[in-house]
Amino acid sequence: MTTQHSKTPLEKLLAEMDKGGDFPALSSTIGEINRAVGDENSRAGRITEIILRDIALTKKLLRLVNAAHYGAFGGQPISTISRAVVILGFDAVRNVAVALMLFEHLQNHANVDLLRAEAIDSFYRGVLGRLLSSSAGVRDGEEAFISALFRDLGRLLARFHFFEQTERADRLAEEEMLDEQTASRRVLGASYDELGLAIARHWHFPSNILHAMAPIAAAPRKKANMSDNDRLQIVANMARELHRSVAGKTPEEQEHAIDVLYLRYREVAQISRESLLETAYKAAHALRAETALIDVNIGKSPLIQQLLQEPNGKTGAEDDASGEAAMPEEAQRESPENDATSLLAMGMQDMTAMMLGQFHLADIFKLVAELFFRTELFDHVLVCVLDRTSQSLVGRVGLGPHAAKMRGVFRIPLSFAPDVFHAATSKGQDILISDATADNIRDRIPEWHVDAFHAHAFLLLPIMINNQPLGLIYADKIDQPLQIPNHLLGLLKVLRNQAALALRQKL
Template identity: 35%
Template sequence: MNQDLQKIDRFEVTRILGKGAQSVVYLAYDPKLQREVAIKTLHFTKQKDQQNEIQALIQESRTVSKMRHPNLVPIFEAGEYEGDPYLVFEYVEGKTLSDLLREKGALSANEAIGIIAPVLDAVAHAHQNGIIHRDLKPSNILISPEGIPRVMDFGIAERISDKPGEHDDVLIGTPAYMAPEYIDGRIISEKNDIFAAGLILYEMVVGHKAVQGSNIYQIMHRIASEPIELPPSGEISIDEKLGDIILKALAKNPLDRYASAEEMGDALHSFMLAGEETAPPSAESKQSTLDFLLRRMRHRGDFPALSESVSSINRVVSSDRESINKLSNSILKDFALTNKILRLVNTAFYSTYGGGTISTISRAVIILGFDAVRNIAVTLILFEHMQNKAHATHLKEEFIQTLFSGLIAKDIAKGASKDIKDPEEAFICSMFHNLGRLLAMFYFQEEAESINRVMAQKECNEDIASAQVLGISYQDLGIGIAKTWGFPEQIVHSMRKLPPDSIPRPKTAMDRLRIITSFSNELCAIVAHTPSEDRLKSIKKLSGRYGDSMPIQEKQLQQTLEKALDEITQFAGTVRLGVRESRIGKQAANWTGHTHQVEVAGASEHAAEGTELTEAEAQMQDTVAITATEGVTLAQGKLPEGMGNKPDAGNAQAILTAGIQDISNSLVDGCSLNDLLRMILETMYRSMDFQRVLLCIKDAKQNAMVGRFGFGEDINQIVKTFKFPLSYTPDVFHAALSKGVDILISDINEPKIKDRIPDWYRKTITAQTFVLFPLNIKNVPVALIYADKEAAGGINMPENELSLLRTLRNQALLAIKQTL
């Protein structure tokens, strides 16, 4: 393949990033998805069975492309161009580990372990998916500008011949990082990668390769026949325990090595913790321990999903008006989460906000506010992941106490000074105050039990005990994870414990949030664990400590507890917490004299568990008949119980019907045009399970239709490029707008229609089927709603569903007319 080429298939080559004996890596631009990528092209010098080699490589790369891990560089595509295979990777800025070693030489033990441990985590993930790297080496490890190591080139090692002049007996990999059993007997297993990891760790702490020679055959001979030893102590000082770990990974016999990459990572973790026990933890050692704990969590299949869900919502910034759309998009990716939120916001818990029945996330944001919906989403995500049959009861107790503290904090914040602009901030801060303990209880159950034993035996607090057992305190664990999840600074600040003596008056709004958060959590702990005879003494002590910073009367405290108990029993019906049976539920009811109320609420919770319906859902399930604009009468429908699943024919009609009613209310309420259009698009997106739904608006200056906003996959990128002229073009888009007719294209490649699909569409969108709903006023096009699915023939709309979709389109027209 020509190294000076300008294009590889559709990819526009920018420059060469690196060259190897049989490969070239380019920086390129993907015009279809509008992103930079790295493309590796490979050239096989061996002609015999070359096509088989190419096909095998492409097939293996497709297998690798299915892996997702934060320490892997993913493969996006694989193909063939001008007779050679190419692979398309995510482009990651930074340098390779080999570059770093050339610049710095030997690394400290902490630095080296901080790099190899995530690599082992990525390798373990690959092994669990049945994939062996076979060419693990420093040049295949990228270090991002943030210092995060990422492994690349899984399954695509270069081919080299075993002996000069022979081409039939080939080895895969780089000689200096091959395992002895592979060189001698061509034995391939996960132990090959463990041996390579040992060689890399050796190289990082020593400063040079473990095995050297004048040529590749001398290197391979030494690996296969000579034991690898550490340098003499006079040459370089390596901790004895770390040296043992390196030598075990480099054992000649595979059976003497670590059984898995995960086991080697655990050994390094134990080494780090042992070192911290003998010295005060530094910022570097704390970070290393946090990294280890995060890697252990990632081995639990749900943790990456939890992290991504929370992080994606936290990435949305409330100050940006378009963030309503971004927040809705983040939530709508999870059908179950979407419907839990909608059930919750329609309960009495949020009745004080008004606004009637809410059927879309977009309307929920309008009625309840951006922060309230974001906080509900994050709270529900955390609760859904914090469930495990082995210790569900203990976790539920902890979660109920956490939720109770959040409700108390929100109520206190409402009566606080103007420093607290939004009580929802206090709610979420208090909810996540003890995040480290909650996560440790779920992911490190044995260690959490050990921490409780240490607290009892040594009569110390949980931060001292957790630091002793985990190598990091619960507080630092929670703060570290909150930062990785992108929580704002006020939440991170509020997670820091206050001093045990009296608390001074707050100087800033963040200080006030921290004080309210701490007070709420300490009050909940007293309610949950203090015997009745000691209540008065504990409350007086708490009031005395916070007297200067947050004066609160006993009567106010009682009212706050009562209100929180009322709210938590309403909240519990949606997430089925079982407040009645909980320790804090019983104690709080006893404190407030609401025992009967909690029992009744508890009975309601059990009823909810059987039916999984709230009062609002029951109301929404009532038969609805609506006369929409332009005389269209809707079919009747009901909101089904299984809304947590993707829509089927039954609940598609129900979601459409509920959405139309919701939007009708919003039209009467005078919602802004953007908010109404957003609700209409969201209803279409959820009801029909479209891949994406997008609104185009006429731009008079450009005489074109341009994308405005939408929902679905890659929608932010698609909106930027979705643009077409209003002047005559012989395609389906012009036909829909000029004639004012709805058009469904089942297959863009059908012979009769393929010439009517414009080039701009094929370059921008990968979907094979789409539907167009033009919005014309007096035969003049003003907007267009576009919806699609990836596979040809994927859109099927019975007449009654099509009628409902057209009603939504008519509501959009009415909203636009009202602004003219």
């Protein structure tokens, strides 16, 4: 006789959250990104591919990255996810992407102003973590940002998915003078902290983030061998408590709460009472600058509106008070998301900058694929390179919903075949097939392409070196004709020529 497994309270909560809405999709995507970061063999291309599925996310991520890092690279904005990964690293891009996805999820579920305010305040806690990072010896400000944002993940998602139960937990805490964790465990069967850690594990977050999300000792002591994970935990908890020290309090109550916070953390962080209060105000101004870039109205948060007023009652400066250089207005107007023309122009500048230093061809091909894909002209983009053993052009880098499958079957022999692929590669001829089903074209499309791709239209741009085909850029449209304005087609060909130049440099 077999006994059926009885779900734990945590498992029941996660199962309930997975039942509806976009939480399952959010979990799947964040889990994919975290697994990709942990896979050293394919992480760069995989992270880019996952993020590029969502054009809106891509645009917002690049705006935030450029606002935070503009000026660090000679005033040259970062125009592609591929370039952001190369310059900033996998973890930094992951952290910004996950923060944006979580924030979008919260905003979509906020059906009352109270929850919209809590979504904004969650982002504020992340900014606090970034600003406090150096005081505790944390080198990576973006890691501090995501750790501080996630420190209250359990309570935050419980508020959005189990609102009535959290209200009951609040009443219970007040009536019986219980702490928040005890009250939430009584009502939900698991504490907010336990729920948050369970979700983070479900999303495959690394051990350092999980460690930072755990509660800290009542009065943390400085240790001679304090680890980076311990410092990150200090920042995440300090940011959470600084937020609670100023939220919903009068100035006098804020001062008292900050005194308590200072005494609690003074041994493990280089802080003062004055610097803590100043950080609370600076974070509000930094938040205003960042949320403006992603089209979020922070007016729903009473706390942020209060903090945007300086202690003397005057509104603070309009510029970003985070101490980082804001992107000039001209650069924002010319940012690559405005249209396909500026996207390709900025991408070419990115590629030129890469080619002036030490570069890998794989990074060049990823950049090319991303730029083609982000024009939104194509459903799939594949960059193919020569496999000398089989004397075939094979798919190496791909973007689009079926790109992984397409890479596996895309193989163009260099030997003669009476089809458009051989015509393109043998003669170095650019070919645009606007309707692959037309009578005069159908017989020139090889069966392997018809069976595997089902493309209505496609573009072939061979990469030729000394009249020899060493690569090919393939881009298709599945259900519609492919209509490319002449000026954009010209820019795509210039981009192909840059890829050929990069390939020549490596020969």
